Amino acid sequence: MSTAALWGAVVVSGVYHGVNPGMGWPLAVSAALMEQRGAALARALALLAAGHFLAMGAILLPFSLMSTLVEWERALRLGAGLLVIAMGVYLLLNRRHPRILARIPPGRLVLWSFLAAMAHGAGLMLVPIYLGICGDPDAAHRAAGALMAGTLGAAVTVAAVHTAAMTLSGGALAVGMYLWLGMQFLRRSWFNLDVVWALSLILVGAIGAASAVWQGGA
Amino acid sequence: MNLRPDPTFHPTAKMAMQAPVETLAFTLLLSPDGSQPDGLAVIDVDPASKRYGKIVHSLFMPNRGDEFHHFGWNACSSALSPLTGHAFLERRYLIIPGIRSSRIYVIDVKEPLKAKIHRIIEPEELFAKTGYSRPHTIHCGPEGIYVSTLGGGGADGTDGPPGIFIMDCETFDILGRYEMDRGIQDKHYDFWWNLPRDYMVSSEWGLPPQFENGVVPEDLLSNKYGHTIHFWDLRARKCVQSIDLGANHQMALEIRPAHDPAKQYGFCGVVVDTTNLQGAIFTWWRKEDGSFEAKKVITIDPVPAEADDLPDLLKGFGAVPPLVTDIDLSLDDRFLYVACWGLGEMHQYDVSDPMNPKLAGKVEIGGIVRKAKHPNGKDFGYGPQMVEVSRDGKRVYWTNSLYSTWDDQFYPGDRGAAMVCAEVGPNGGLTLNDFWVDFPKGYRAHQIRLEGGDCSTDSFCYPNV
Secondary structure (H helix, E strand, C coil), X not given: CCHHHHHHHHHHHHHHHHHCHHHCHHHHHHHHHHHCCCHHHHHHHHHHHHHHHHHHHHHHHHHHHHCCCHHHHHHHHHHHHHHHHHHHHHHHXXXXXXXXXXXXXXXXXXXXXXXXXXXXXXXXXXXXXXXXXXXXXXXHHHCHHHHCCHHHXXXXXXXXXXXXXXXXXXXXXXXXXXXHHCCHHHHHHCCCCHHHHHHHHHHHHHHHHHHHHHHHHC | CCCCCCCCCCXXXXXXXXXXXXCEEEEEEECCCCCCXXXXXXXXXXXXXXXCCCEEEEEECCCCCCCECCCEECCCHHHHCCCCCCCCCCCCEXXXXXXXXXXXXXEEXXXXXXXXXXXXXXXXXXXXXXXXXXXXXXXXXXXXXEEEEEECECCCCCECCCCEEEECCCCCCEEEECCCECCCCCCCCXXXXXXXXXXXXXXECCCHHHHCCCCCHHHHHCCCCCCEEEEEECCCCEEEEEEECCCCEEEEEEEEECCCCCCCEEEEEEEEECCCCCEEEEEEEECXXXXXXXXXXXXXXXXXXXXXXXXXXXXXXXEECCCEEEEEECCCCCEEEEEECCCCEEEEEECCCCCCCEEEEEEECECCCCCECCCCCCCCCCCCCCEEECCCCCEEEEECCCCHHHHHHHCCCCCCCCEEEEEECECECEEEEEEECCCCCCCEEEEEEECCCCCCCCCCCCCCC
16 A cells, blocks of 8 residues: 555544544534633544544554664554554444543543544554555655654654544534534534444455555465 | 434424424323332323314333422433534423332333333332432433432431432443532432533432421421532532522422523522411522522412311411422523422413513412312312423413322322313413313322423423524
8 A cells, every 4th residue: 555545544534533523523512612612622523633633642552662673664564554444343343432431521521532432443543554655665765754753753643643633623613513503503413433444444454454565375 | 312402302492382283292100008019190181182182192110109290301402512523312201200109111102102111110129329319300411321329328218418329321320429629519310401601500309318208397487408509510420509499498399591502591489488387488599700600580479378278287376378389491591380289379470670570470270278269179188289381382281289298288088089180371371171081999190291292301402582
């Protein structure tokens, strides 16, 4: 997969997480309505973004350290792909919502966003994409400027780009609903993404694992 | 699990008011002497239907002596909370506790005319998992289904304080006690909350020996029933403040917060003031600093009566106390309905200004002394008791039984079950219409739930805009 396509995947996954109500955009609307001022919406979005960014970082950083072991690269990508598939299968079989989220007070949005992302494997979804960006030999030559900062820098960049896309898309929905669409939109736009989400993890994991196998054979 | 949110879940109270009106009501039937099994009646409340006012289906339980009282849904508008993401639950099951047996029935009403038992949780399981007994109020919230109880452990329910326990909202397994720090709370009755503001309010009736065999006059006159309301940090499960309404304000029962979560106040009904036999409504509110306050805003006077017209319990007082046994708030937070079970009156207060309620309407029906008939000429036994308001606020339904043994003390003899409906004028006012239900013999009628949710089931997570 080309570097551009992988970065595209980082953005697309961000948009995907952003529009999912489970990642928190309705909380931003709720904050604005409760406080009766638009600034509360921006503040809530920023807190949600911070939590999401931390969750992405918490997952990507260990992989970035491991990916410096170049000779293990293929095994790492294969293992990461299988791990992501396993998370997807787990979420597919266990359709229960994590009760821990119900104990978090409404004011603790960073913590809520962090745990929501962790519980749903949002960070794991990025791992195969991230390892693709780090490990693609063509990318290392061609996009040297952006990627030579090392795997650590790449992890931070991937998390930041992903979170920015997530915040912009979720934020657009939140602002649209707050200013124009009204609460009716909440009911219309809220789809049960549980199965789709789990399948997305399996798909991303499978692509990651397959590309490791394929690259190894080439 | 649905793919879209259940259409009966509403983000705001205002949107719930605009939803299609109810066509069915669910009313609990109880056999006061336990000679027959308790049941659930499904009643046609669609005026356009040929079976208007008829019981179109009834389901009786396999046990006797449960004493049905209050009940609630497995899921409500609280499922749209942006924090907890249970948006795809179905409003499908009624959770019906037996207040005397401590048995809990989960009834599947997906097809209301084929309502059937989905699961029975035996009392032993409740005792073992929570140490509580006598389950009562049901609300669905962040961690699942919350159920208040009136008794602790032991045969008479006084081994440890009563409290709230949580049930899983999908499997209905009992998960355990709610409280982590209950403070001074040692009695229980009702509870409700403001979900986005993360606080809960609970109230007190009395311990099981104080109500199971009837009201205990000595306890009442020495102010030993509950008179304190408790405020909780909902998600921390911690009691943060307790307000004593004054020991003379005996039996602080129903808690009715404003439905719009932007408003931080609510009401609590007090059955009787032992200094003057008045009934009372308190308004409680949350202050800027997060602490709470409560103030008496409505008093209802007793009515003098001849001793000969009074039951033994009241002969010495020469008056009928109003006995405020249930209250309910319309979804627009405008009208508070107050059942005066002793007088035989249903009051409607305009509470647009919650600190200055104004009487806006009144219906006289039943009553210890008055015994007012329904406009259709039929006797209405007992007095107006469990009250439920339609989502659009235009119809108010009520039944007439309080609690088996208390019914018999205040209204000796069997007076029959009744359920009536009153219509609300555009600017208030309350008039009985011709809705009338004939219940099976030997039964009494208790709480009413309306199809698709009503004014005492749903918690809303977003403010009206």
